[in-house]
Amino acid sequence: MCPECDARVSVPDDVERGELVQCPECGVELEVVALEPLRFIVAPPEEEDWGE
Amino acid sequence: MRAAVVGGAGYAGGELLRLLADHPCVEVTQVTSERLSGKRLDSVHPPLRGRTDLRFRPRDRLESADVVFAALEHGESSRQLDLLRATAPVVIDLGADFRLRAAGDYPRWYGWDHPRAEALGSAVYGLAELHRDALRDATLVATGGCLATASILALAPLFTADVVDRSLPLVIEAKTGSSAGGAQSGDATHHPHRSGEMRSYAPAGHRHTAEIMQELGLNGGGPVIAFSATSVEAVRGVLVTAHVFLDRDLEDRDVWHIYRERYAAEPFVRIVKSASGLHRTPNPKLLSGTNYCDIGFERDPHSRRLVVMSALDNLVKGAAGQAVQALNIRCGWDERTGLGFAGLYPL
Numbered sequence: 043m044c045p046e047c048d049a050r051v052s053v054p055d056d057v058e059r060g061e062l063v064q065c066p067e068c069g070v071e072l073e074v075v076a077l078e079p080l081r082f083i084v085a086p087p088e089e090e091d092w093g094e
Numbered sequence: 095m096r097a098a099v100v101g102g103a104g105y106a107g108g109e110l111l112r113l114l115a116d117h118p119c120v121e122v123t124q125v126t127s128e129r130l131s132g133k134r135l136d137s138v139h140p141p142l143r144g145r146t147d148l149r150f151r152p153r154d155r156l157e158s159a160d161v162v163f164a165a166l167e168h169g170e171s172s173r174q175l176d177l178l179r180a181t182a183p184v185v186i187d188l189g190a191d192f193r194l195r196a197a198g199d200y201p202r203w204y205g206w207d208h209p210r211a212e213a214l215g216s217a218v219y220g221l222a223e224l225h226r227d228a229l230r231d232a233t234l235v236a237t238g239g240c241l242a243t244a245s246i247l248a249l250a251p252l253f254t255a256d257v258v259d260r261s262l263p264l265v266i267e268a269k270t271g272s273s274a275g276g277a278q279s280g281d282a283t284h285h286p287h288r289s290g291e292m293r294s295y296a297p298a299g300h301r302h303t304a305e306i307m308q309e310l311g312l313n314g315g316g317p318v319i320a321f322s323a324t325s326v327e328a329v330r331g332v333l334v335t336a337h338v339f340l341d342r343d344l345e346d347r348d349v350w351h352i353y354r355e356r357y358a359a360e361p362f363v364r365i366v367k368s369a370s371g372l373h374r375t376p377n378p379k380l381l382s383g384t385n386y387c388d389i390g391f392e393r394d395p396h397s398r399r400l401v402v403m404s405a406l407d408n409l410v411k412g413a414a415g416q417a418v419q420a421l422n423i424r425c426g427w428d429e430r431t432g433l434g435f436a437g438l439y440p441l
Contacts, residue, residue: 047350047367064370068346068367069367069368069371069374070370071369
């Protein structure tokens with residue numbers, strides 16, 4: 043599950059620890075921190091800066 | 095199914111004709127316009143070029159149909175109700191005449207007494223996401239106003255979940271493009287006035303406030319709806335930004351759950367809240383010509399304010415597309431029929 047929005051996140055069978063995947067619903071970048079069971083943390087988001 | 099369109103010369107009528115031209119179950123057999131009687135439809139609606147040879151006819155030459163759409167000026171379809179009902183067993187009105195259930199709301203919000211108040215009780219508000227079951231056997235459908243539709247879809251899940259602090263005002267700022275003003279020109283639409291404009295045209299007292307209160311079930315109490323509308327430099331599109339104060343602390347995932355629960359099965363409502371990329375929040379430009387309403391949200395980290403954003407195309411989900419979706423439900427068809435256009439990008 044995505045820790046940000048609780049959406050179900052599927053990963054490839056050969057996913058590795060440390061790999062980045064994207065939540066299909068909220069788009070947040072997730073880092074795979076454990077495989078059995080699968081667990082993610084939110085990777086630092088890219089900020090939008092319009093210079094205001 | 096034979097469809098008639100009464101008042102087909104305007105923008106909403108034209109959009110309806112564009113959508114119905116691709117509807118596999120509907121054939122438009124007659125379109126009225128008093129002003130353009132005798133002229134070809136494609137003389138004012140260029141998307142119909144090569145699609146139809148129909149010409150506008152006057153209302154007094156209407157023949158029977160299976161469904162009749164009314165795309166008339168506000169206040170006109172109620173005066174024409176007998177004609178509409180004599181034309182077809184199902185009437186779908188794109189105007190405001192049958193949106194409000196209480197006759198007393200018309201003098202208050204529209205400035206006129208309703209001539210057919212007895213019909214208000216049988217009319218079904220056309221928003222499928224709220225009234226799908228009632229639409230299945232409706233004989234009079236009133237599609238919602240564009241700004242009201244965007245606002246209602248943005249806020250309904252929060253009221254269903256009962257997480258709104260009703261003691262504080264709920265502020266809605268709606269920005270809209272020029273086509274919401276209709277096809278007839280006026281002083282405010284003159285190019286030197288309209289071009290480059292960001293004008294607060296209804297800071298208070300906007301008519302759609304009444305629909306929002308009615309459909310959110312707020313006529314009996316709070317919160318106060320503080321609705322303002324601004325015209326912006328666009329032809330199509332509505333962007334609503336609603337400021338809701340919650341009655342408890344919620345995390346993002348809680349709000350996601352609330353919106354998912356309400357809209358997961360809805361074909362035309364999408365939750366748009368992306369943590370990455372260019373398109374992180376709803377943007378009406380991306381919805382031009384589509385029947386989607388995109389909804390996003392952001393929590394204020396310093397208070398219980400939740401900012402809900404809602405975008406749609408005022409002529410499609412805010413008018414003609416909503417009408418076609420209602421017809422699809424009324425007829426038992428897949429409600430996406432004829433509404434499959436997903437938009438252009440870039441645009």
